[in-house]
Amino acid sequence: MRFEIGGGMDLIEETVRQFLSDKAKVLDVESTRLHSGYQAVDLFRHRILLESEGRQEYSSVITKMANGIERRVMKRLLDQGANVPFNRAGNLDSDHRVLLCIQDVDYKTNYQNLDIGMLQHKEMQALAYIHNRNRGLQEELSWLPRVSRTYIETIIHGVWRPAWEEAKHNERFVETFGTYISEIDAVSGKIVDELEAVWKDETTHTLIHNDLNPGNVLVHNNDDVMFIDWEEARYGSLFLDIPMRFDRSQAGEYREVLASLGWELPADTFGQSYRAASWYLGLRYMTWSLGAWLRDPGTEAGLRRYLDMVVV
Structure with a gap:
């Protein structure tokens, strides 16, 4: 699915450079709309093909239209070293919903084999x-x-x-x-x-x-x-x-x-x-x-x- 939210691809690329690799190039993004549940607005999973120093690998991030409280709390907790996904938003000040890009926490987790x-x-x-x-x-x-x-x-x-x-x-x-x-x-x-x-x-x-x-x-x-x-x-x-x-x-x-x-x-x-x-x-x-x-x-x-x- 094509990701159509304004500024979304720029935010994904900025997030990749900040948290995954500052040398990585985004070659392709496959976006899937997720079930929004009770709160989440425009929730997407993005499977990203990256290239860095001649090597290609896949990663995954989530984007959502998040309210100001969530964006500010997520940034605060990340800075504190708390157990929250890495995250980046283009605007932390507005109280309106703004696009937030976060780590896809469990895309590699095997829930059938947990301690x-x-x-x-x-x-x-x-x-x-x-x-x-x-x-x-x-x-x-x-x-x-x-x-x-x-x-x-x-x-x-x-x-x-x-x-x-x-x-x-x-x-x-x-x-x-x-x-x-x-x-x-x-x-x-x-x-x-x-x-x-x-x-x-x-x-x-x-x-x-x-x-x-x-x-x-x-x-x-x-x-x-x-x-x-x-x-x-x-x-x-x-x-x-x-x-x-x-x-x-x-x-x-x-x-x-x-x-x-x-x-x-x-x-x-x-x-x-x-x-x-x-x-x-x-x-x-x-x-x-x-x-x-x-x-x-x-x-x-x-x-x-x-x-x-x-x-x-």
Whole structure:
């Protein structure tokens, strides 16, 4: 497919020279439009034939029309040496969507042959580095949106609740998941108040990804992880990231990793904050799954995972 977004080829060539080889010449680019998911706009994968010093080889990059938050966060984290793809954008200042070129993290990854334990450990270290490196920087990160009560209420009452009420009127849903309904109704009635203590606790504030679903944590070359898609990034409590990646026992390990970096979080409040954040994230992320399950029963495992985050 021909890549038609204005300035796209120039940006690809600049990215190649900056991160792959300053001597490389782009001989050919084969572009494929990718499924955009919920956020991504004009998402393409580009298979690039390069020539450098008489040798030819293929590489791959991704381009997307990214918002200003993602472009600035990706550049910041790359400069900090965090586990994000290499990336380049022509404009970091505009709040409008601008073309971003990033490393194609997992195009060589064999997902059938992964050392899960090793990768989970590396992910824990990598996320803790990002959280610790950017904690307490409210003024420096003043351009990031804040988590607020209004934001939480919009997610729960404006996004989740309509999907939940519709699902409860579906006989097949009630038959399959009826045992969850009363407890989730009870949690949903108090979650905004329960979570207020979490998002207001400035001692836990840092740069957060705020959308750490499995599709946004990729394996690179089978031996490392990278975090992608920072469109929803916020300045807020790190607890709004943790439950999406680590269960209760793993969260304790994560607390220890943070402590090894010099960030001590009190044990007596850690569990309470984790629980409230888990409730909220379970509700938030089941929203899509509620509709998907009614169309595709194969998504049941994903929906059940989010239901369990609320009731377990």
